[in-house]
Amino acid sequence: MALSKPKIPGTAQHFLECGFEDCERNCEFYCNSCHQQLCKPCRDQHLKIPENKNHEVVLYQQRRHQLPVMKCKIHPTKEIDIYCKDCNIPLCSKCSTMQEHQRHCFVDLETIYTDKFELCKKELSKIHNYFVPTSHDLQREVREDATEVKQIMDSIRTSMKAEAESLKNMVDTVLSENMEELNQIEQSLLEKLKSQEKTFDDYIAYLSDLVKEFQSYLSSTELTNFTTKLPENLKIKSIPETTKPVTPEFSSAQYNKNDVAKLLGKVFKSDRKAELRRVKPMEIPTIATSIKSTSEQTKQDKHVKSDKKQTMSLSATKVRKFRVPGVDNAFHVSLDQSHRLWISDINSNLVQTDLQGNVIQKIETSGGTQGYHTVTQNEDLIFTDYDKNVINRITQDNNITEFIKTGDWRPLSIHSSHINGDLLVGMVTDEEAKVTRYNKTGKELQSIQRDNKGQELYGEPNYITENINGDICTSDYYKGVVVVNKSGQHRFSYTGQKSKFHPYGICTDVIGHILVCDTDSKFLHLLDQDGQLLSLLLTKQQGVYNPGSVCVDDENNFYLGQYHANTLTVYKYLE
Template sequence: MDPRTSAQDVMRCALCETTVVQMHCDTCLVNLCKACVGEHTISDESKKHEIVTSSLRKSTPLYPGCNFHVKEQCEMYCNQCDIPVCVTCIASDKHLDHDVLKILRVLDERKEKITRKQMELKETICPTYMAIASDVQNRISQLEKNYGYLSTAMIEHGDTLHREISKLETKLHAEVHEMKNKQLKTLQKHLDEVTSTISDIKNEISFIETFVDSNDTTKLLDINSIPNIGKYKNLPPKILPSLPKFTPGKILGEETSKLFGVLAPSSLTLDKHGYSMKTTQKSPEAGSSPPVKQLLDEPETLSTRDTGYENLLNVACRSDEEIWTSGTDNTMKLYSINQGSLLKSITTKSGNKLYDLAVTNNEDLVYTDHMNNSVNIVKNEGIEEIIKTQKWGPYSVCITCSFDLLVIMYNIREKQSTVVRYSGSTKKQTIQFDDQGKPLYSTGFYYRHITENRNLDICVSDNKAGAVVVVNQAGKLRFKYTGRTPGLKIEPFNPRGITTDSQSHILTADDNNQCVHVIDQDGHFVRYINLGLREPMGLCIDSNDYLFVAQYRNGKVKKIKYLL
């Protein structure tokens, strides 16, 4: 067996091609034996060859080369400039006071994000698409079967019509036959009578011939001997038979179709709500369910970060490491959770103050500009207007599990509030009234925030109404939670920000009572979270079920653990 071509042979050195591999160059990604290591390292002295044992291959990180300093490797990463940097870059004034991290840490974070997306693709998205493919295949099979049933039904109906037509044809044939026989019988009788008369006439002719030829004068002188032919001069009546007239029914295309039956046109309907991700539906059919987490006996504060806002309103998780924040001005700030450092600051496109913000599954920022009647998205440092309305001002916004936008709108002139679902910039659904035609949401310039629960319920914290209003995916009212007074305070329930966790708990901030209410998916009170909160406003929860609370008065964000 040739050791260089055998699929069953062990790996051989890339240089000598005979000795079993013992070492590995992580720089060139080449397998080597110990004897060939020296030859390999001197073959290209421009590189720094990292030689490791075969078992540790690919363990040495390959740092990118610096674009500004030749032969320098970038072992650090500048968050502000969003580029790898080398030691010389760091020593220069170009990155002074910038947030510089080890590139391996950045890579670990990137790998973690990529791994999470890979897991989502593998465990959620791919199985969902496979289920969709199976569903479509079943529909194809069922469609073939149903069209077969339809064809069979038409053939059977045609056969029935053929039998009815054959019966009618046989009946008409019998009637024609009966008419023919009746007329033939009458004509035959008439013929027999005429034939009999002809026979009598011929006998008269023969008698006269005999009589005339006779020499018997006595007979000839007898007056009675003169034949009476007058009776033959009264000719019989002429019998004229008439044929029955057959008038075939007119066979026109449209009339024939109506006679046989009409085939209604088929259609293909696109139901955008027809499929959903398996892990987002809380139902027996769901592909997987989140692990059950118990409540901590006592919630605990993990960290507190100052955002620099005098009046902080909103917080939204960009990832498990970063949060977006906004206050009562026109700026949005991105912070690192662990380091507490400011990573980015963006001003609204119009210069107006924003009302609310949310983060898409692609980690893009979405914000509402109710003074400009627009919803905007921040992509690659640019801002695009994705929704523009004429009469309705958008207030709160959230991203659904199906990547739709749910937006709370308010019409100043008509003094009406509504929730609108958008797919991109296309309106898909409007939720405004209950089954009795009464408004679901209050009116006026009051705080209202929105989120979607894991069971696809739409949850709105209605500040003026003093209630959390929850409707199902179709917009039907499920319940209203009007609060429960904590033991330390007796102020009215004043809901502000709202969010949900993996257990389908609904959490809403109550700034009157300086706490967060936790209720279950059916509206039953579960617990309070206070921990010395000062006017809690915006809420969000990351993928680990850590709660982030934006505190209005002191501009700080608290990270809280309340689930095991």
């Protein structure tokens, strides 16, 4: 029975067709002997043909690839199909009988070709799936570093100019003070000299009067004037004593270029050793029971308080549960460095408790179901006022001040960075949404609104947090989990495992994982730093019905709040 030519699948084909005669069923098997694509019925029929009984039929994925047709240069009528292992060259069957190949070891060239073909495919797969994307990621990181370097350099230039301006101002101040001192000394000396000048005016007037008197004696013809009026012991008043002015002296400063450089500060090349860029491993292991953080991650991330290896179970163990008086439910939880909690509910109540639920204080806000409060590194409470478009700050002495005015933008969510103390704020208008970065003093540093294609990144950024690598992770009710890097470039978006995914509370842990509550699936989604789902934590059987908020402490516990009850449940998932 004649065999039809095998059908080579094109890249746009949805499935492989059987190549046996006119059969159009799906291909499942492959005959390595005659290179025929076969379905199961045709395979059975193919092997029933007597001349095919020794054919090697395998699953299609295990097939050997057909050799390209290549004629032998020595025997043009023969095709090359044998490989001489001793000579390491391909041959035709007639070449193998030649004298120079006697007693040599031969193998089927098709086997060699198939092995090499598969090797090439694997290497191509590595290039396309790992090396090229990873290189693009590293290239993107280089560009981000270049942008960051420019920003740092501009900041240094600004600081240098500010230092120089400050020094100029100090020089002007000192010069002004010296001039004033000199003017006062000059005024004092001139007044003293003027007084001395008047003394001599008076003395000269006295001498003039005396001259006139003596001249009157000399011109008088009355002898009695000489005997009665002219005193015998006549004394002329001595010339008044005066002092010469003592002028001030100027001591010029002895300084050189290095002295000025010390005053202004100096730019110097850092002696820190350049760190190698972290290249993600080519084969990321599938997580079966645990994930371990590497020591390299520990060194790079200052937030990791211990260099001990940590393992993560794909299930959470309940540690304790406590009720929070003063709130009706737990829509957002903030944890400060003194291990105190701030919990807010849907009715704008915000309470501070210890880790056992004992209320420390309570305030009323205009917040709602968003992550609208956070605690700074100085343990000040920062919370947004959605109605007034302001961000308030409560210091340790309970003074409430309007910290930042957001103009036409209504602030929804806020997070205080544990890396540098910056404030990350998710905000909206009736038409737009964005994330804005402020520094500790309330100065706007960055506005993130669109991706590199100009598309809107955010719809309603209700919760916001920061990962250990500086990524800004936003829980957006309409857009899912939106993650951008510290420069504001879009890294990835996570939209859940089902058609509906409406995330609420979000946080990150000490090894870069992202925990986010899903109000549709009722699960707590656990993602890695690159947005890959690791596990769906917690179930209804564990008493979780409406996860709304989550935060992680430094002892590897996470606190879960639900919007149907005013309780917090503590779970352990890192050891």
